[in-house]
Amino acid sequence: MNPFRSRLWQVAVLMALALLAPATQASLLVLSYHDIRDDVAAKGDPDAYAVSTTNFAQHLDWLRAHGYQPVSVQAVLDARAGGAPLPARAVLLTFDDGLRSAYTHAFPLLRAYGYPALVAPVTGWLALPTDGTVPYGPRDFTRDDFLTWDQLREMQDSGLVEVGSHSHDLHRGLPGNPFGNQTPAAVTRIWDAARGYESEGAYRTRIAADLQASRDAIARHLDRAPRVIVWPYAAYNDVANALAGDMGMVLSFDLEGRSQQADLGQQGEDSAGQDALGSLARLLIHGNPDVRDLAGELRRDLSLDGVRAIQVDMDYVFDDDPAQTARNVDQLVQRVQDIGPSHVLLQAFADPDGDGAAEALYFPNRHLPMRADLFNRVAWQLRTRAGVRVFAWLPVLGFELADAGLQRELRIASGNPDEIPRLDPGDPRTLAIVGELYADLAANSHFDGLLFHDDAYLRDDEIPGYGDGISARRTAGLVDFTLALQAEAERWRPKLATMRNLFARPVLEPASQAWFAQDLAAFHRAYDLTALMAMPQLEGAGDPERWLRGLVDAVAGTPRGLEKTLFELQTVDWRSGEPIAGETLRAQTRMLRAAGVRHLGYYPDDFPRDHPALPDAREAMSARDFPYLER
Template sequence: MTHASIHAALRRVLSTAALLLALPLAAQAAPVAQGAQDKDLSAAQAAERESGGDQLLVLSYHDVRDDVARKGDPDAYAVSTQNFAAHLDWLSGHGYRPVSLSDVIKASRGELKLPPKAVLLTFDDGLRSIYTHVFPLLRAYNYPALMAVVTGWVDLPKDQKVDYGPRMFTHDDFVTWDQLREMQASGLVEISSHSDNLHRGVTSNPQGNTMPAAITREWSVKAQRYETEAEYLDRVRRDLTASKTKIERELGVSPHSVVWPYAAYNSQTNDIADKLGMSVTFDLEGRHQTIGRDLHGLARLLVFDNPTIQDLTFELRHDTELDGVRALQVDLDYVYDKDPAQQARNLDKLIERIKQVGPSHVFLQAFADPDGNGSADALYFPNRQLPMRADLFNRVAWQIKTRARAKVFAWLPVLGYELPDKTLDAQLAIKSSNPAETHRLNPFDPRTREIVAQIYEDLAISGYTEGLLFHDDAFLRDDELRGIAPAAPAARTQALIDFTQELTRAAGKWRPKLITVRNLFAAPVLQPKSESWFAQDLAAFNNAYDYTAVMAMPWMENSRDPQRWMDQLVERVKASPRGLSHTIFELQTVDWRDKSKPIPAEQLKRMARRLQADGARHLAWYPDDFIADRPSTADAREIMSARGFPYLEK
């Protein structure tokens, strides 16, 4: 995968989250009172953010050229010299105060306080334009900046080229050491490592996909195996050591930061950087942050598509908290097929449907449940505990991200695993009074906690995911595990929350900043006393997770009046703290009571309109039958698209 293709995939995912929802259903406004309240809150947050002395805005630039097209330039990360100068002028005129990386480090240590509206400019890749176009403007405005250079590109031999996207780049397209020395001597420019040779993709699975080298255990076609954890970390360590050594040798200073290529990093690679003296790292998610002791993963606003002042102002001021989630929950069991050709056709169908519908998120099944009993018989990624049905999750997730432009969250059970060791499985199984109950493991047994934590860690190291959806198997009846589980319903609820947070930390070793979503049955929302039967509670979930996906499924609950049932559910959610802002209403698209008969599309549309008119911000549905195209792509687009009008992107 080229520099441009990986960056383009990342840009599409970032931009999707920032789109205003403008479809007839996807953009129905919340009631005026709620909208006004959100607007006032957003204005207050913005004022606090702009006046707070401990806040930092970081902007991420790449190339700056005179000949960049107004929109649609072949290099989406290039900014015109005119627009870049206008950005500096606007920032200066609106009270932004430039700071250096050294200032940020001192602020983190309590040695100084950042000024109000502090801004740090960063420039990735070490292109020649940072010397010819950026540096003169930095001197004119007296703005400091951080330059992140790929040392292997600075040293690129005359006869070699780099595939930078719109064209092949040569030695003359990158900054030289002499130019870096001159900029550093000015006192305005600090140099960061951008790796030596990690700004590339490596083969990430047997199907041949490529992913960023810094976070991927490489698949060897010759050896037919993945790198071991030790081999992978040693490769990263050797590369980062080479980059640091070159910077020290040529510039006489040791870099304090590493800008990971494509903002792809994890806690283990950050630990390597820390030991080499580079304790500051950067992300490409978010815009502002409060500076504390930990300077890992500083949020940066990625500047792309040659933004004008109006574009930049919108990005800085609009409240992303108001962006809605539109999610399709997808069974990977429908993609899997023993016949590789049929499996490839199934995958193409899925990707094409997601491209056409345009959801913001896909909740992708990472476990195999061919018997449909709700517990995992196998997994779709290499792991230490269960059989691997196929090494498929990483491939499908990465295809959805890069080809269909949606964020992918891994959907996994919490307790519902059928262990291959039947003796151990029987020892750990929760003994339920209902033989039809989902097979689950005892979360209070240390063996269960270790097994499931390893599954989540193996998921994270095996491939791409931006978040976790905890399956609806995470419940605990009041007659189960008596004498082991807490008797009080709230205590059992919290115990399961604590377990899922352990799992998030296990996955977070390899995937930082994971977004968490937890499935919730409707009964504890509509009848709070039923928490004792589920160990689930909406307020507790919305406090613990980024989102709660409430199962807004009236047919599953045998409701005689589905719309009235849904209205009652919305009112209950409204009454809960952070209810509408953190709750995803997950609709059902089939009636499982009647041989999985499809819910009529017009009824789904009416229900979605009513939900949004009542203030619901986030919608999802399950199942999304991409094989049979049910609900139809046209209906799915109308209800579940996060894309602006017109519906289709060219």
């Protein structure tokens, strides 16, 4: 395992907390193993992905004793095709990378217990020359650390083991931006200083060539082409999955979640018109868990996990001086590490005049100026160095297009000059343009979710014919607009979680839903979380605490209200321009937690000015069990 994977394990674990609602359900647990060795330290082994032979055997014992039913890849394919359903508590074991211990240590136990498994080698590693090495965790691995084709054939011929592909040479990082960040090869548009970013056509050709090389090697040596692709680092997209499906690899795996109610994959077709499967989530086994650790993880109710989010303006990070920008990035990442939130909601657009609309973007795109190619760099640093989930925060309608004539044609005519400049959601050109912006964001960046900005609203006197003028239809129309944007992004960044900002008034005053075309219940149905703007100073509340308590009561009175709502507090009083005292933030978060609020956030985090002050931010928003770091 190389240092790239070492950084990725934090992200993989955090991804296991995703608040996603799978479309097609079955009782399936998929476990992802790597190296099985006799000499693994009980805790703190240099190879975080090695599991001791003893613990692996005890895992099998515990699974059998607690009613888990081992299934094969064929059983999963049959169930997905409408054949025999999977048994209750089905479990599939997978082994990544093609390490020799899959044969020497795991395979004897699989035979003894009668457990089927999937083994997915990196085929390029099986062809290492005698003096070749692969950086893998604490040491370089040599040819002797990997399986031989004869060993793979023996396992395949036993009937217990299916051999899939883990790519031929995609298990590495490639330059993903001008700043040199190494990002997963399977989803990266390679950056080259002389040529810029790799084109989509060149990207497709590169991925197809790699998958074909892996498929051909397996078919040549084992007389059976792979039906499964296991994506290195769980990094894939719909384009890559379709290419794999064209080659017969119709089942794919990532690492993005775990649940006994597992997603069997989205029904669809590859480019050849064949039925294709979306990627299945797996639980990554790391840290050499003993049987108590494994049992605790499988019994843990993920729905009880709370979100702690800080929302960050990229405009605070950017500076005309690249050296200062680099210092700002490091300062932000260090601050996020010190605070310890679970999520960062990161601005992907530039709004220097503060009117709420994007004047430029922080990623390459087709329709607006790029202020700086910065979003991917900052998001990647936050994910890999600070270990948080990053949501890309982007407008829905609030864009100031480079084409001034088109901007005039599409802009909503509002009688209030203080409204956010927005484009007409009823004009199909708006959806086409904004959809392309979301696709460009996802094709060029690595992030975990989307935050739809607070610009997605319509006053009752704006575009009166939209939704036939009916409030519920206007609300549904804007929801559908955002879901279409999500679909465009998910072509390049699958399984994105979603949040959408909601003003407080539609919650506190139901009649005002018509003034915004926003509705809490509709948001709960559409998004993973609603980011409710719980900002009493913004609303002019005379008694902020009483106002917040009323907001909690209103949310709690809706189905799944507290489960699906993130209460986002303010750290600046925008009426006066003064920062809100850190003690106020701490007191508000304590009160909200005591009232049963599960998900909390604040905006903005003014890290250059240390506001909120680090101790206040940490107490209010740390997701750690014990947030107070020793100094």
